[in-house]
Each structure stands twice: as C-alpha cells, then as structure tokens.
Amino acid sequence: xxxxxxxxxxxxxxxxxxxxxxxxxxxxxxxxxxxxxxxxxxxxxxxxxxxxxxxxxxxxxxxxxxxxxxxxxxxxxxxxxxxxxxxxxxxxxxxxxxxxxxxxxxxxxxxxxxxxxxxxxxxxxxxxxxxxxxxxxxxxxxxxxxxxxxxxxxxxxxxxxxxxxxxxxxxxxxxxxxxxxxxxxxxxxxxxxxxxxxxxxxxxxxxxxxxxxxxxxxxxxxxxxxxxxxxxxxxxxxxxxxxxxxxxxxxxxxxxxxxxxxxxxxxxxxxxxxxxxxxxxxxxxxxxxxxxxxxxxxxxxxxxxxxxxxxxxxxxxxxxxxxxxxxxxxxxxxxxxxxxxxxxxx
Numbered sequence: 001x002x003x004x005x006x007x008x009x010x011x012x013x014x015x016x017x018x019x020x021x022x023x024x025x026x027x028x029x030x031x032x033x034x035x036x037x038x039x040x041x042x043x044x045x046x047x048x049x050x051x052x053x054x055x056x057x058x059x060x061x062x063x064x065x066x067x068x069x070x071x072x073x074x075x076x077x078x079x080x081x082x083x084x085x086x087x088x089x090x091x092x093x094x095x096x097x098x099x100x101x102x103x104x105x106x107x108x109x110x111x112x113x114x115x116x117x118x119x120x121x122x123x124x125x126x127x128x129x130x131x132x133x134x135x136x137x138x139x140x141x142x143x144x145x146x147x148x149x150x151x152x153x154x155x156x157x158x159x160x161x162x163x164x165x166x167x168x169x170x171x172x173x174x175x176x177x178x179x180x181x182x183x184x185x186x187x188x189x190x191x192x193x194x195x196x197x198x199x200x201x202x203x204x205x206x207x208x209x210x211x212x213x214x215x216x217x218x219x220x221x222x223x224x225x226x227x228x229x230x231x232x233x234x235x236x237x238x239x240x241x242x243x244x245x246x247x248x249x250x251x252x253x254x255x256x257x258x259x260x261x262x263x264x265x266x267x268x269x270x271x272x273x274x275x276x277x278x279x280x281x282x283x284x285x286x287x288x289x290x291x292x293x294x295x296x297x298x299x300x301x302x303x304x305x306x307x308x309x310x311x312x313x314x315x316x317x318x319x320x321x322x323x324x325x326x327x328x329x330x331x332x333x334x335x336x337x338x339x340x341x342x343x344x345x346x
Contacts, residue, residue: 007165008058008127008131008159008164009023009024009053009055009161010023010058010062010163012065012124013037016068016116016117016119016120017072017116020039021037021043021069022035022036022037022038023035023036023038023062024053025052026051026052026053026160026198027052029197029201030197030198030201036052038062038065040069041067041085041089044063044065044066044069044089045066045089045091047062048062048063048089048092048093048099054161054194055160055162056099056161056233056236056267056271057098057161057163057167057268057270058162058163059093059096059099060101060102060126060270061126063090063103064105064106064122064123064126064127065120066085066089067082067085067089067103068106068120068123070082070084070085071114071115071116072116078114082107082114083107086103090103093285094283094284094285095235095283095284095311097236097271097272097273098235098270098271101270102126102270106122127163128163130163130164131163133164133268133269134166134167134170135164135170137167137170137171137266137267137268137324137325137326138167138170138171138173138174140324140325140329141171141175141231141264141324142171142172142180144229144262144264144322144324145172145182145229146180146228147181147182148181148228149182149228149229150182150183150184150221150226150227151172151182151184151185151228151229152187152218152221152231152252152256153172153185153186153187153195153230153232154187154189154232154248154249155187155189155194155195155199155233155245155249156189156194156195157169157170157232157233157234158173158199158202160198167266167267167324168233168265169199172203173208176206182208183210183211184208184209184210185213185218185227186199186210186212186213187218187252188212188213188215189215190248191292191309192291194246196212200212215251218255219255219258219259222258223259227261228261229261229264230252230256230261230262231264231265231266232245232249232252232263232266233245233266234271235312236271236272236282237265237267237323238278238282239272239273239275239276239335240277240278240317240335241317241323241334241338242279242280242282242314242317243279243314243315243317243320244279244284244313245265245312245313245315246311246312247311247312248313249312249313249315250314250319251313253315253319254319262321262322263315263320263321264324265315265320266325267323268325268326272342274339274342274343279315279316280314282312282314284310284312284313285311285312286308287309287310289306291307292308292309318333320333321333325341327342328341330342
C-alpha cells in the first residue's frame with residue numbers, strides 16, 4: 001500500500017475567523033495520543049517551547065498558523081499584534097531555522113494584507129509545500145537504500161517532525177514501501193528519548209522492522225557490520241553544509257566515517273541558512289538541567305551535581321556523504337554544491 005503521508009502532528013480546524021490550531025502533544029507519546037487546541041499565539045509559543053510540538057519543519061508550520069491567530073486578535077491594530085506574535089514565536093527555540101523562515105513568509109504577507117483569511121491561505125500553502133517536499137526528499141533518499149541494509153537514525157525526523165511523511169523517516173518509509181528488506185536501528189536519543197518515544201512509535205505504526213538502541217550502541221553495531229546506512233534530519237544547515245541536529249548526531253557521523261559508512265542528512269530547503277558561512281555561527285539551544293538530572297519522579301545524581309544540556313550539535317560538512325533535499329541531492333557536501341542546489345530559486 002502507498003506510504004501514508006496524510007498524517008501530521010498539526011492541523012487547522014475551522015475558519016480563519018474562529019478556527020484553531022490542533023497539535024498532537026508529543027510529550028504524551030507513545031502512551032497516549034492527546035491533542036492540544038491553540039486559540040492564541042501564546043498557546044502556540046508555549047507548545048513549541050515545551051516541545052508539545054517539535055521538529056524543525058513542524059514548529060515552523062505551527063508558528064505560521066500562530067500568526068493567523070494573532071491577526072484575528074483584539075486590543076491593538078493587526079500589524080502590531082502580528083509583530084508582537086512574530087517576536088514571541090521566534091524566541092521560543094533558537095536553533096531550528098525553519099521557525100524564522102516560516103514567520104518571515106507570513107509576516108511579509110501580513111504587511112500587504114493582514115486579513116486572517118489571507119494569512120491562513122499562506123500557512124496552508126506552506127503546509128502543502130512541506131508535504132510535497134517531504135515526498136521528494138523521501139523518494140530521492142530511498143533510491144540510495146538497498147535491500148538488506150541496516151539503517152541507523154537518530155532523534156525523530158518523521159511525520160511527527162514535519163507537515164508530511166517526514167524527512168529521514170520518510171526516506172526509510174518509502175524504501176520499505178518499495179519492498180526493500182531493511183532493518184532500522186533507532187537511537188533512543190537522550191535526554192528526551194525522541195527516538196524511543198517517537199521514532200519507534202512511527203516505525204511501529206508503519207510496520208517497519210526496527211530495534212531500539214542506546215545512543216552509545218551505534219558504533220558497536222557499525223563495527224559488527226549491522227549498519228550500512230545512516231540518515232538523520234536537520235534543524236539548520238549553513239552555507240558550507242555544516243549541519244545542526246539533535247545532540248549526539250556529530251558523534252554518530254564520526255563513528256560512521258571511521259567505519260567507512262555513508263552518513264546522510266535529509267532536510268528541506270527551508271532548513272538551510274545561507275547567511276551563515278559555516279556551522280560556527282549556528283546558535284545552539286541549551287535546555288534545563290532537569291532533563292538530565294531527573295528521571296521520572298526522582299533525581300539520578302547528587303543534589304550538588306550540575307548538568308550541561310545542549311539540545312543540538314553541529315556535524316561538519318566533511319563528515320556528511322550527501323544531503324537529500326526537496327530540490328535535489330547535495331553531493332559532495334560543500335559550499336559550491338549547496339549554492340547550486342539551494343542558493344537558486346526552484
């Protein structure tokens with residue numbers, strides 16, 4: 001059966017004047033599927049900041065719908081409300097460039113036509129483009145997968161992180177749908193366990209054979225010949241191809257390079273930040289220490305122990321075999337290839 005790319009963690013319900021943004025609360029997965037209704041931009045900002053919705057493309061789309069909610073507010077003029085909402089939403093998570101990209105698109109439309117209907121039309125257009133782009137990325141990447149491969153992925157870059165079938169998980173899903181015999185090794189992805197809670201949930205939902213592993217197990221599996229292909233998503237990619245993704249990605253790329261295995265990235269053009277020469281300029285979000293020092297209702301370390309919790313790291317372009325994008329495959333990953341593929345309008 002065709003790969004289902006109709007599922008999304010977010011949807012707009014109702015009209016521009018009285019509708020709402022509905023978000024799947026990813027903090028509850030895999031134990032419960034609970035949806036959140038956002039009726040104001042503050043609701044959307046809270047959902048993004050608290051990671052009820054996460055994944056670079058998905059939070060960009062959520063923010064775009066958040067400006068629709070701002071446009072229909074009351075108290076000040078529409079332009080002022082939209083400006084304030086744009087600043088609020090842009091401040092929620094600093095690393096994923098899709099967030100700022102989507103806000104710019106909708107805010108630019110608002111300057112000429114701040115009517116909620118016009119902004120909702122654009123938000124839906126961006127959503128549809130993400131669905132179509134996911135499909136192009138997935139088909140491009142799936143062509144590189146051969147039957148019999150063990151595939152490694154990190155964090156979650158599936159339908160839960162996008163508006164469509166996903167980027168890295170989309171690649172895997174299409175390869176599976178094509179009948180290729182594959183087995184996925186999903187890193188649990190500490191400290192928030194997006195691999196265990198979200199990627200394993202998506203793979204189970206699609207019936208894709210998979211095994212959950214600790215993040216530190218991947219190199220051992222590479223050494224034992226169990227992994228032949230690695231693919232992750234991305235939150236921001238610099239002009240030279242340096243890529244920010246969930247913390248731990250850099251270590252996986254190093255391990256793959258050591259073992260002579262291809263390490264791929266899958267991301268839409270909106271994830272590229274061509275204003276940054278290289279990855280040194282990518283802002284890396286640092287989250288609260290409690291994500292590391294606590295587990296469930298208890299603390300895992302002495303009270304005086306401090307924790308360092310960057311949410312992302314940056315993988316140098318030299319360690320990336322290729323990048324699958326909605327505009328084509330970037331290979332080799334360098335400034336010229338990025339410019340040729342992303343630097344020009346499609």
